[in-house]
Amino acid sequence: MADPSGTELLDRLHDIVGAANVWSGDAIPDEYTHDEALTGTAVRPLAVVRPANTAEVAAVVRWAGERGIPLTARGSGTGLSGACIPRADGILCALDRMQRIVEIDLDNHCAVVEAGVTLDQLDEALQPHALVYPVYPGETSASLGGNVATNAGGMRAVKYGVTRHQVLGLEAVLATGEVIRTGGKFVKATTGYDLTQLIIGSEGTLAIVTEAILKLYPRPAHTATVLAPFATLAEVSAAVPRIVNSGVDPLVLEYIDALSMAATTANVGLELGIPDAIKDATSAYLVVVVESHHGDRLEVDAAAVAELLAQLGALDVYMLPPHSAALLLEAREKAFWVAKQNGANDIIDVVVPRASVPEYLATVASIAETHATWVAGAGHAGDGNVHLSVFQRDDAVRKQVMRAILEAGMKLGGAISAEHGIGTAKKEYFLELEDPAKLALMRRVKAAFDPHNILNPGTLLD
C-alpha cells in the first residue's frame, strides 16, 4: 500500500504475526474474499492476517479495537450465510493456520481442537481410537471454529443434536482482547451465564473462538440404510414419529422429493434399481440410516424399520448396499453444489416442527407458483429442516419469494435458519420478520460483548 496509514497498518500486523502471514491488495487470494453464500459479493479487505495462536489473535483484536477497525473471523470459508465475507474497511482474521489437535482425551471422551482444525482432520485422528465426533454438516472441509460460529447441524442431528449439544467449552478472544475459557471437560455446569452457548451460533459477532472442547462417542461399527418411496410427503412425515417411537434411535431420517432424487442420482451416476412403475408413483423418498455396535442388532433393527415402513404405506422398501448408500448420502450432502451448478439464485434452510413439513411445502409451492418461481429441494425429515433452492433471476421477485417462504416457516412455529445462519445473506429478512423485542435484546447483548462494534459488524444485526 502506498499511503502512510496503510503502511503503518501493515507494519503493526507484521509485528504481530510476521510479514509472511499478512496479505494485502492483490496478494490476497480470491478465496479469502467470500464464502459460499449464493447472494454474497466478494469483498477485498484492507488486509488478511493469519495468526498462529491465541496470543496473536488477541494482539490483532486489541490492535483493531484501539483503532476501531472491523475484524471478520474466517475458518475454511465454507459457510453459506456470508458471515465471513470481510469488509473493505476491515481486516480478515483467517484461522486456517490454527490447525492443531491439542488433545484427544480418551479418559474424558473429548477432543480439544484449535479453531482451524477441519472435520476431516478430526475424523482422521479419531478413527484409530474408534471414536467419533458425531456432528456431520456434510461439508467436511469445514473448520470446527466455523462449525461453532454457525452452530452447524447436518443429517445426524436427529440422533446427536447439533454443534451446541456437543461443544463442552471454548477458548475465545473478546472484543477487548481478553482471552476467556468457558465450560470445560464436562457436560454439567450451572456456574453463571453459559457463555459457551451464547458464543455458539453468534457468527463471529460476539467473540473470536480460538479453541473448542468437543464431546466424543464410541464409533459404531455397523450401519444400514433403508430407502422407502412414498406416494405422498405426508406419509413420509407421518412415518417419522413411528420410527422414533420404535426405539431404533435412527442416525439419519432424510426425505428427498422425486425431482431432487432424479437430479441427485443422475449427477453421481447412481442406479438404485427402483422399477419405473414405482418411481412414477413416488413423490417423496425417506432415507433411514441406523447404526449399532452389534452387527446382529443392526440387522434386526433395519428389518424392523423396513417392516414398519411397509406397514406405513411405503410403495416398496430397499435395503441399500453400503456403496450405494454412501453414494446417495454423499450426493444428498452435496445437493447445494448441484443447486449452485444448476443456477439456483438463492437457498432456504428453514426449520419447522417436523410434523409441519408437508403443510409447509404446500405453502411454499403455492408461493412459488404465485411468483412464477421454481423451488425444489430435500430436507432433514427427522428434524424439520427444509433445504430449498430458489430459481428466480429477478432480484426483487426473488426477495419477495424469500420473504414469503421464510415468513411461512415462522408462522408454523419455525425459524429462518436451521444451520446456515443469518450472516449477511438472510439479515434483511431476519430484521424484518423477527420479534422486535428479541432483536432489541440481541442488540443489547451484542453491545455488552462488543461496545465498539468491531467484531463482524453488519453481520446478523445492523
Add this chain to the structure above:
Amino acid sequence: MADPSGTELLDRLHDIVGAANVWSGDAIPDEYTHDEALTGTAVRPLAVVRPANTAEVAAVVRWAGERGIPLTARGSGTGLSGACIPRADGILCALDRMQRIVEIDLDNHCAVVEAGVTLDQLDEALQPHALVYPVYPGETSASLGGNVATNAGGMRAVKYGVTRHQVLGLEAVLATGEVIRTGGKFVKATTGYDLTQLIIGSEGTLAIVTEAILKLYPRPAHTATVLAPFATLAEVSAAVPRIVNSGVDPLVLEYIDALSMAATTANVGLELGIPDAIKDATSAYLVVVVESHHGDRLEVDAAAVAELLAQLGALDVYMLPPHSAALLLEAREKAFWVAKQNGANDIIDVVVPRASVPEYLATVASIAETHATWVAGAGHAGDGNVHLSVFQRDDAVRKQVMRAILEAGMKLGGAISAEHGIGTAKKEYFLELEDPAKLALMRRVKAAFDPHNILNPGTLLD
C-alpha cells in the same frame, strides 16, 4: 399492611392476580420464605403473588419495573442455591399455580409445559404414551421452570445431558414486561443469539420463564443395575471410559464411597447381601444402570458390563434385583436429605473432568484434614460431578474449607457448581474465584437484560 404505600401495593397486585392470590405479612406460609440451601436464611417478602398465566406474570413484572421493586421467581422451592429466597424489600412471584401441561406433541416428540409443572406430574402424563423426559435431578417434586432456571442435571446426564440439552424453546417475561418466545419444536436453529440457552441456568436473573418446550424420548421398557465394589476410587474412575467405549450407552454411572454406602443403605434399611470381607476391602462402589427397548439386548449388555468390571478389578459384581436397585438409587438421590439430617453445614456440587475425580477427592481429603473438618459424599462418576457434605460448625472455618475445595476443583479445569447453581449460597466464592473478565461480561449481559436490576437482584452477581 398499615402504611399507605403497602396498601396501595397490595391493591395493585390484587387487581392483577385477584386478592386470593396475594399473601402478605403473617399470611405468607413459611415455605415461601426459603428454598433448601443449607446456608440460606428465610426472608419474608413484602408480598407473595401467585399469577395464573403469562399475562399476569407480565403485568406483575411491568408493575415491579415501574416502581423498581425487586422480583424473585419461585417454582417448587426445592433449589439448593438460595436463588429463590425473596428479598425483604421485594415481591416473590410464585409460579405454582401455572401447572398446566399445555401439550404432549406425539408427532414432534415434545411437551409444552407451564413453569410450575413438576417432574412427577409430567412423568405421570408421559407414561401412558410410553415416552419419557429424561432429565432426572432426583427431586421429582421440582418444577420444570425451576429446572430451567438452574439447568438441572442429575444421574442420567451421562446419557441424556442436562436440562439445556433437552429444552427446545421457552416463553419468558423480560424485565420490561415484554413476553418473548425463543426456539420452538425443533432441535436445530441458527437464527440470532440463542436466548433459550442464555436464559437456562440464569437462576431467575435474566427473565421469568413461564413455559418450556421439552424434548421427549421413547421410554425404554427394560433396565438393569450392576453394582461393583472396588478397592480404590482410582479403579472406579478408570472403569468409566471403558464402560462408555463398550457402547452400552449407560444411563447412570455413579460412585458411592464406602462410608456413604453404609449410611445410605442403613438409612433405608437396604440389605445388598455383600459379604463383610468384601465390604471391608471396598473403598468405593460403582453403580451402572443400562436400559434398552429389548429385554434380550439388556441381558447381554448387563452381562458385558459385569464381565468388564470384573476384568477391571472389581472385588465382586452384583446384578441388583429391581427392588433393591430402585431403593439404592432412590436413597442415593436423597443423599442430600441424609446429609441435612446428619447435621451437614454446607454442600458442594463441584464438577471436574471425570478422570480427575480421584485426584480431586485426594485434594479434598487433605483440605478437610488441614481444617479438622469432616467431608464425605458420593458423585456422578460418569460426568465428574462430585457431591460432598461439609461438617464444620464454625462459619469462618467452613468458608475457608469451602473456598479451598471449590478452588481445587477449578484448578483441575472444573466449575463451582454442576447443577445446584450459584444463587446466593455460592455467590461469594464465585465472585472471588471466577475469571474477572467473565464476571464483567456476565454483569454486562445482566444489564442488557435487566438494566434496572429488578429480577432476582443479589443472586449470582452483585
